[in-house]
Amino acid sequence: MGVYLYCVLPEGAPEPGVAGLDGAPLRAVRAAGVCVWIGDVDATPRVDLSRIRKHDRVIRSAMDAGLSPVPIRFGQVVSDDHALRAHLAEHDYGPVLERIEGAVEFGVRILDPESKPEPSRQPEGAAGTAGHATGSGAAHLHALAARFHAAEARQARALDAARDLDGRLAECVRESRIEATDQPAGAVVAHLVQTDAALAYGARARELAEGYPPLRIVVTGPWPPYSFVDR
Amino acid sequence: MAEPNEAMEPLDEWHGLPDHERLALAELVNRVLDKGVVVTGEVTISIGGVDLLFLGLQLVLSSVETLERAEGLNLRGITPYGRSKR
Numbered sequence: 001m002g003v004y005l006y007c008v009l010p011e012g013a014p015e016p017g018v019a020g021l022d023g024a025p026l027r028a029v030r031a032a033g034v035c036v037w038i039g040d041v042d043a044t045p046r047v048d049l050s051r052i053r054k055h056d057r058v059i060r061s062a063m064d065a066g067l068s069p070v071p072i073r074f075g076q077v078v079s080d081d082h083a084l085r086a087h088l089a090e091h092d093y094g095p096v097l098e099r100i101e102g103a104v105e106f107g108v109r110i111l112d113p114e115s116k117p118e119p120s121r122q123p124e125g126a127a128g129t130a131g132h133a134t135g136s137g138a139a140h141l142h143a144l145a146a147r148f149h150a151a152e153a154r155q156a157r158a159l160d161a162a163r164d165l166d167g168r169l170a171e172c173v174r175e176s177r178i179e180a181t182d183q184p185a186g187a188v189v190a191h192l193v194q195t196d197a198a199l200a201y202g203a204r205a206r207e208l209a210e211g212y213p214p215l216r217i218v219v220t221g222p223w224p225p226y227s228f229v230d231r
Numbered sequence: 232m233a234e235p236n237e238a239m240e241p242l243d244e245w246h247g248l249p250d251h252e253r254l255a256l257a258e259l260v261n262r263v264l265d266k267g268v269v270v271t272g273e274v275t276i277s278i279g280g281v282d283l284l285f286l287g288l289q290l291v292l293s294s295v296e297t298l299e300r301a302e303g304l305n306l307r308g309i310t311p312y313g314r315s316k317r
Contacts, residue, residue, distance in 0.1 A: 005270055049256065052263045073267035087270060096268075107258055220258045226266035 106221030
């Protein structure tokens, strides 16, 4: 038996109003000035799409109730209520609850249509080595280097666009994080947006997203603030 | 720590989906499996496995897609003005 964790809420939050993974009933544990929505499980649930969706829906149901949940990552299980209370006694969720209070997350993903999936890599010295003519080695290395530099340039271009977009959206945004992505080469921006600014943000982001050809800008949200709760 | 090949399981129903749904799901999986508070120190999936979900999607996307087109992910409950303006 174990206790599967969905989200941390202010102490006064109501009981969960939806079912959890695999249809299991949920309940609230209150301790150390916070409320945690949990489900009782026999074992750590295996990851699949329907459970991923359900995990998110439980957290979203808190948002729909007007709460600001601190999302917990999929698959976090503690042994029992006692262990959860011990965790809450040792970890102060006050600052993170305050950080995301009244806000939602949006994502801005910058994709480069020229960024192709890498061909599958063969391990060094494995299949193929014997069959390669020695003369092709240098050409192969040059090709690898060229591909590496092209990918670097694409990532730099995506990061420039990310920073530019971030600046232009700043007035609608409480907090932002920019990350480069490797596969495919690109960048992603996470924005923490006050709920009453969400519509203005969405309209502005969509308008701006058209302005970076050939890059494709994909705006998603609102999300629970998954990207702003690391401690 | 879970085996890295757990990353393959979410992909089972992945390939049959239209592209905008795959994008929405990739964003969802990226957050649910890779962000959020880690309480126990154990994580289910590697960062690399999550990012790979985005490979190949960008070639067929329209310039802007939003999650509002995917099930259940809209501005409902976020603001009193939400859907009525659309």
